[in-house]
Amino acid sequence: MKRILIILLTIAFAIPAMAQPEPNKQQQRNQRYQQIQSAKIAFFTAELELTPKEAEEFWPVYNQYWKERETVIRRVQGTLRNVNRSLKGEQAMTESEIKKQLEIYINGSSEEGAIHKDYFVKFMKILPPTKVAKLYVAEEEFRMKMIHQLRGTGGPGTTPDQRQPK
Template identity: 90%
Template sequence: MKRILLILLTIALVIPAMAQPEPNKQQQRNQRYQQIQSAKIAFFTAELELTPKEAEEFWPVYNQYWKERETVIRRVQGTLRNINRSLKGEQAMTDTEFKNQLEIYISGSSEEGAIHKGYFEKFLKILPPKKVAKLYVAEEEFRMKMIHQLRGTGGPGTPSDQKQPK
């Protein structure tokens, strides 16, 4: 009797747990994106040493800057994926289509440069030049930090980056 009761209790606990829907890939991606953005804000705030007034003015401008850059970056990455698929034989592409895709890729670089230039002026209206310089350095450091985390190396100077004794 105890054995049957234990089995029924186990089933009663396991079935609802199994019935919980797993988060779909898009939800997982969105959650990961939010985590990265939160880490980015914390990292930049520490690196730039923003005053409360600077932070209040800086973040809305920076968020718009990043949104514009991200739009261009995603378009360029999509173009490169299309080109790569075609080069691997996964999708057919004519010379005209290759040319069009390459023009989109090249124009993306120009667009991103224009975004950098426009926002450089906006950042200088909010922050002193030294903090704007820190911003660009912090962006690159954060990007490298994320790459190392994704690769599982942790980055330069971390225990996982150092050789283990044999």
């Protein structure tokens, strides 16, 4: 009898726990994105050694730069995903539709290059050349750090015992 009572109580408490809504994938993605952005700001601030005045001028410009780049990157990635789905037979596309998607993909590189050029000039008005150089190096280092973190390899400079198992 005790055993049945324990089982019933366990089930009674387990059902409401299972009914708790899970954070949806979009919320999880947004939360993860915010965590990455916070880590990026901290990393860049340390690497660039910005003065308070530089930081005040730099971050709004950099945030706009990143927003513009991200818009282009997402559009380009979306077109490549569409082409890939078509090649796998998951999405029907005509040859002309594939060609148009590829043109968008190729033009994205030019757009991203134009953004780089435009913001290089803006960054040079705010920061000395050494700090602009540090910015580009920090972007690449942060990108690689995130890739290694996602793969669980720890990245360059870590010993095997510091790396996470795959």
